[in-house]
Amino acid sequence: MLTLHTAGHLVAGAGSEPVPDGAVLVEGDRIARVGPYGDLAASHPHARVRRWPGVLTPGLLVRGADGLLERTYYPDDPYETAELGTGPITGEAALAALGMTEARWGHSARRGTQKLLARGVTALTGRFTIPAVRTAVVRSGLVVLAPAGPADGAGASLDPFAGREEAGQAFHGVLEPGAPARFAVFAVTDPGALLAEGATTCVATVIGGRLLHRRR
Structure with a gap:
């Protein structure tokens, strides 16, 4: 089954330019396509659509x-x-x-x-x-x-954005075709607000194509 996740902005990975009204097309546990929502919706009209507020990024x-x-x-x-x-x-x-x-x-x-x-x-x-x-x-x-070394994660926080200089430092992986469908959506106005407002703004978390968290 195809599912199209879309948000006001999509950031495919650290250093990537935000895509306004971007979307991720998920098939099974993998990402099939990434791009503007209009393009993906037109080419896959029967995909189930999940619309989220804010910014869609790789999982943290x-x-x-x-x-x-x-x-x-x-x-x-x-x-x-x-x-x-x-x-x-x-x-x-x-x-x-x-x-x-x-x-x-x-x-x-x-x-x-x-x-x-x-x-x-x-x-x-x-x-x-x-x-x-x-x-x-x-x-x-x-x-x-696997841990990166003996000191891996010293001072770990529930908020992966805490102590970061850039939001992308907390991203795990890149949103691209063929990659595992692991991503999150944060209810912030734009990508620049991720660090300031933090990870508690998360409204959805997807792992393996499954919606494992949805804010109610």
Whole structure:
């Protein structure tokens, strides 16, 4: 089945010029074509169309995600937030006080991966040593890449744009025919606003051609 994803601007990769009213045509788990929406819609009139507000980009990459998923606890809303608050919990003493078990780490990791998907993340690196966390990551659909080195991802953030000089530094891959269908859409007025407004503006995340996050 063909699906045509379109947004106000499309950025195919780091350093690429934005395409106004750009679109990505997806067939299965791959990108079939990339270009102006009008051209792709005319040549594929029977494709299902998904219109998104904002800017469509390659999916984002988070390095050192083991720190975000194995050394950070995400309270379960609403069951734990009254006692623990809504923010992530870090630090050896704070985590020890929670009496973390493997099952609890797995539940937290599932919530953590949902937060990553909700920020346009499609790929991550990390050395995951807790089996329940590894399972949660695999089931999330996120692509796991090998760490670049011992210091890979030092100071990792849920927002891949944090600390970047250019938004393209957070992109993973390029949107081009034949490439895996992994991309995200952010509800910002133009590509220049991505860094300022951050990844929490994400309205959709697609991995393998599947819509894994959609803001409601």
